[in-house]
Each structure stands twice: as C-alpha cells, then as structure tokens.
Amino acid sequence: MAKQTGWLVYNGGLNSAKFKEIHEWYRQTAKSKGISLELVANHELMSVMEDGEPVVKSRMNLNQPDFVLFLDKDIRLARQLERQGLRLFNRSEVIEICDDKTSTFQALAGKGLPMPKTIISPLMFDGTKEQDDSFLDLIEQELSYPIVVKEAYGSFGEQVYLVRKREELAKRRKELLYVPHLYQEFVESSAGRDVRIHVVGGEVIAAMMRVSETDFRANVTNGGVMKSYKPSREFCELAIAASKHIGADFSGVDLLFGQDGKPLLCEVNSNAHIKNIYDCSGIDVTEAIFDHIIQVVGK
Template sequence: MVKNGWVVYNGHLPGTKFKDFAEWIQAAANEKNIQLTLIKNNEMLALHQQTGGTIFPEYYRRPDFVVFGDKDIHLAKQLELLGIPVFNSAEAISLCDDKIATYQALSAHHLPIPKSIAGPKIFPNPRALETASFIKSGKMLGYPLVIKEAFGSFGEQVYLVETEQELIEKVVELQDRPFILQEFISSSYGKDVRLNVVGDKVVAAMKRTSSNDFRANVSAGGSMEEYQPTKKEIELAIAASRAVGTDFAGVDLLFGPEETPLVCEVNSNAHIRNIFDCTRINVADWIIDYIVEKLQEG
C-alpha cells in the first residue's frame, strides 16, 4: 500500500509558483490518505563517496515515491539510484528542460514540429563569431524567425527576429548560451493550446491568447479559455509526452497551416493552478491517481 511520499521543489527561486505546485500535489495525496512531505532541493543534498552515493541529512523517512517538481536533475537521478520511484524521471526532466534535446526526441519520433536548427556550441568570449552558418540558417527558415534559448521558462527566453542583422545581433548577445533557431508559425501568432497529459490521457486543456505578443504565455500577459481539443491534438499531445518519457506533462501545441497542430514544447514541471482556474479540473488529482496505479502495478 502506498502510504508516504515526497514532493521536491526548488528552494532558491523567488515567488510561490513552485511551492504552490507542491502544495497542490500534497493536498491531492492527502485526499487519498497518503502523507506527502514537502522538501526543498537545497534541504536534501547528494553525497558521493567510495562507499556509494546517498542523500543527507537522512532524517526524512524513506518515501514510497517522489514527485519531483524541480529541474535539479542530478538530485532526481540520485533518488532513482537509491531505488526510489521518481515522477517525472530524471531523464524526462532533462529532455524537457533542454529545448534542443526536446526537439531531438520529437523529431526522432517523427512528430510534427516547427522546422528547427540547433545553434552550434559556442564557448565564452569568442574572439570572432562565425556568422556564415547563421546566415544560411536564416535563409532556410525564412524571416521572421524565432530564437529560443535552450534553457528557459514562461516564454521569457524566446525572441522574434525580423531580419538577418537582428539574427546576428541576437546570436552575439547570447554568445555561449545554447539556443535553437526555429521557423515562425505565423498562423499561431499570439495563440496556442496547453494540454495537460497524465499517463495516456489528456485530462485538461485550455487555449491561450495574446493580443500584443507572438507568445501566448499567461505569465506574459496572455488570456486563457477552456478548450476542447480535437482527436488529432489529443493523440499528438500524448505522443509528445511519450517521446520524452514523461508520466505527466503540459504539452503546448501551435496552430499550424490549415489548423494542423504542431508541438511547441513539452513541460515536465507544468504548473497546474492556471489550468484549474480556467477549467476547474485539478490535474493534481489525476497525477496522484496515476502514481498510485503505477506503484500498485509495479
């Protein structure tokens, strides 16, 4: 019987979004008579030595499972090495956290995505930036195009560039930060769809719209409304979640030409308050039910 677990969240980030997610998961577990302990990632450190790896301090009761609401991939991996089931897995979080890795996985599974080019590795403070490859990439993708930093959240590290000159200037600005160049899907300007996937089900969906930005993120000022996804959108969201190995995820879809859905991102640590406010569906309940089912099966 599943009796206790942990929810790990980041202890250094400002604001309450990440703790809020942890508290929602905790409340859903309590409804199932499962005791969940909230733990900041910096309160529990991984120790590596000749005798093996462990977690310290060790005063926490060993859990039946961990819901990992953070991107501290090394800590998640250490918990797995100790034989503790972790949702989502360290590998899934790693693939979602790095947008280049995300698109590699999606394209390897032949899922529809915007045409994307991974920026080459650039070391800090290059003496001279080689621009020929970026010029070629711009001609291939067309303008305007989108530049996404590989690591970023809430749409804050996503840029729309209109010209070749703007492209080079942005690349110079980014320097050694990994990034991806991507074709701009004009048919989805200021609008997208967030589908919350748990296991092999889409449990909630909303459409996000912005009237003054090509990005539709609610955190960037976009509005939201309940949305009934099509069969094709549901199948694509589930396939995208499987491609990166998530147990639960927020999958963002763009409206491609003729309303053909395209995968924009897969979020392993998607916050669930906004979609509850929009749909009144508590995704945390679905997550806990899924975890209990998986643990009972295994």
Template sequence: MKLQGWIIYNGSLPGTKFLDFAEWIQAAAARKYSQTTIYKNNELLSFLSTDLLKLLKEDMNSLPDYVVFADKDIYLANQLESLGVRVFNRAEVIQNSDDKIASYQQLARQNLPIPKTIVAPKVFTNVQVDTDSVNLAIDQLGFPMIIKEAFGSFGEQVYLIHTKEELVTCVQALQGKAFMFQEFVSSSYGKDIRLHVVGDQVVAGMKRQAANDFRANVSSGATMEAYDPTDEERKLAISAAKALGADFAGVDLLFGPNNRPIICEINSNAHIRNMYDCTGINVADFIIDYILDTINKN
C-alpha cells in the same frame, strides 16, 4: 498499507508558485490517504563516497515510496533514483524537457510535427559571429524567424527576429549559450494550446491568447479559456509526452497551417493552478491517481 511520498521543489526561487504546486499535489495525495512531506531541494543534499551513497538529512528515518519532483535539480533526482526511489517524472525526462534542443531531437526521432529547427553550433564567448550559420538559417527559414534558447521558462528566452541585423545582434548576445534558429509559425501568432497529459490521457486543456505579443504565455498577460481538443490534438499531445517518457506533462501545441497542430514544447513540471482557474479541473488529482496506481502495480 498507505504509501508515503515526498514532494520536492526548488528552495532558492523567489515567489510562491513552486510551493503552490507542491501544496496542490500534497492536498490531492491526502484525499487518497497518502501521506506526503514537502521538501526544498536544498534540504536534501546528496552525499557520495567510495562506499556510500545517501541523502544528508538528520531527521530522515526512511526513504519514501515515491517522489513528485517539481524541480529541475537533475543531480538530486538522479541521487533519489540511485537509492531506488521511483521519481515522477524521472530525472532523464526532466533533463530532456528542460533542454528544448534535446526535446526537439526526441520528437523528431518519432517523426512528430515540430517547427523546422536549426541547432546553433556550440561556441564560446568573445568570438566573431559565425556568418555562415546565420546565412544558412536565413536561407532555410527566412524572416521572420524565431531564436529560442535551449533553457528558459515563461517565454522569456524566445525572440522574434525580422532582419539580418537583428539576427546577428541576437546571436552575438547569446554567445556561450545553447540556442536554435526556428521557423516562425505565423498562423499561431499570439495563440497556442496547453494540454495536460497524465499517463495515456489528456485530462485538461486551455487555449491561450495574447493581445500584443507573438507568445501566448499567461505570465506575460495572455488570456485563457477552456479548450476541448480535437482527437488529432489529443493524440499528438500524448505521443509528445511519451516521446520524452513523461508520466505527466504540459504539452503546448501551435496552430499550424490549416489548423494542423504542431508541437511547441513539453513541460515536465507544468504548473496546474492556471489550468484549474480556467477549467475547474484539478490536474493534481489525476497525477496522484496515476502515481499511486503505478506504485501499487509494481
């Protein structure tokens, strides 16, 4: 029996990279004779009532055997799981990956290496900056330090801070948002590793290097090259993905002192085209193999 799948991406975002990811997954599924349908999240509305829970989709005859959820619409992912559909990655995984503070808390519970981090207290807008928190962060982390918003992509919500004045200004600007103070790992300035984990293995890796930025995001101009990780880096990336319960993930590692790896972040919906362009490895094939094997075992 051929398995039927859905691939869901966000229909409101500009550009084509999210649809591109969905199409790569669809092509990989077709190579394994699994038929898939691509949906925008706004084509599948969740309906809730006292005695009914369903999706509003007129031409939908049945639910799929699996869903590849290439989005952060947690409510829709939860709705699918409530209807008995196996979602890759699960809603809880996507939620914890999207929230970097939650990610670091999960990793810290497993005693995995992360930068020293202080979670900023929740405040509402138009209040005076909490100088006690600012001073404590300075005492614990020193300068330069990183300010990182809990929610963000492509390195755009990460700030390198050099002085107390810069820190106060940044904290003031982030009122009402969840963020953290974080140790700056100077040994990894402008460079990091992206390892793609699927199941229990690292299937591809690349090193990213920026010329004039402390961040190493390719979307911001960093270069990339194929990278063969050490055993320690492989083990850490797999442990990081498992700490969040991810079926697959892009795990970003920093070069710590003495080249010991430190976890930077985990991406449950990491794009795969750059990895293919860099390494020639199509991560989508590994993802689909893992999904079909998982469904067939259950």
C-alpha cells in the same frame, strides 16, 4: 495496508506564496488519496559519494518514501535519488529532456510528430569568437524572416525572441553566442495563440487555449488570456504521443496551429503549473497525477 508515503521535492530558492500554494495543493490532494506527502526542499537533501557509493543524506533523517514527486529541475539530485532505488515522477531523464528545448526536439525528431523546422546553434566556448557570419548565411538558407530564437533553458516564454531581419538576427546571435539556443521557423498561423494540453498516464486530462493580442507569444505571463478549449482528436493524439515518446508520467504539452489548422509541436513541460489550467477549466490535474502514481507504485 500501510499508508503510502512520498516526498514532494521542490527548489528551496522558489519560496514565494505562489509556489507554497501549489505545494500545499499537492499535499492536500495526496492526503485525500491516503498518501502522506512530505514537502522537501532540494537543499534539505545532500548528494554524497561515500565509500565509492552514491548516498542521499538529510539533516531531518527522513525515512525513505515509496515515491518522489520531483517538482524541481535539480537533475543531479534527481539522479542521486534514483540511484537509491526511488521512483521519481517525473524521472530525471524526462526532466532533463524537457528542461532543454534543443534536447526536446532532438528526442522527438524521427518519431513522425509534426513540428516547426528547427536549427540548433553550435557550441561556442566563452571567450572565443566566430570567424565570420557564415552561420547566419546557413540560417537564412533554411528559414525565412521572421525567425523565432529560443534559449534552450527558460520558462514562461521569457527567453523567446522574434527577429525580422538580418541585423536583428546578428545582434541576437551575438548576445546568445555562449548560451545554448535554437532558431525556428515562425508559424504565422499561430501568432499569439497556442494550446496547452495536460497529459497524465497517457491520457488527456485538461486543455486550454492561450491568446495574446499584443505578443507573438501566448504565454499568460506575457499578457496572454486563457480560454476554454476542447482539443480535436489530432491535437490530443499529438500531445499524448509527445508525452509518451519522452517517457513522461505527466506533462503539459504546448501545440501550435499550423497553416491548415493542424497541430504542430511547440514544447513539452515535465512540470507544468496546475493553477492556470484549474482556473480556466475547473479541472484539478493533481487528482489525476496521484491516481497515476498510486497505480504505478502499486505495481
């Protein structure tokens, strides 16, 4: 049987030592599974509409692989690769939904999954002005202070804010008026702590708790500390359901602790980083990811 081949597509602008280490990590795991994995930056591929057909070209004249491990958020390139008949892990639709927090909550609404009350900010075109503060009134009718404000696009918790009164809400809304964002109820019982669960192929592979003593956000980037954690059945079931409903092959699902200790959905990441969970749990998620890819591509 011929050796399986794959591309790991990454963003060429993210070439720090941290990202290089992760990409090489994936490549070595693939090699151990009998897969030849080529590391390909997104700018090394060119999406072209030629003679009315979608084509992907490369200056390296790469042979078409059996699959693509797509570790970027270049949705247009992902779609173009899929038009070539390539199977992406994760699919372009999954990456797009997870990249936009408003899309994530809309996609999962109506599925019976517990989540914080969430309000999506209406679209405002750059240069236009709100006529009055009526939308602030609507937010205050639905949510109590403090209120969490999240930009739709962002990573590591850096585009997440907490406002405690109307003046702060008005100021933050003015700053984000032309930026897609949402307003969400603050889950006091989970302040400074959450759970990250890695799901691959519909199974929980690894988990950890993140705790911060100084910030309402538990992200490690913002000073949170990782702790070993064995999630309950309820936490596992919610993480699996969220990943399944979005259609993810693998994901990092962030859950909050509700008032009664039950899980609430916070976020679904289509390309969760693997190093922190490994450092905390000792579990190499890349092993499960390639086992899943082999199973799917084999079919």
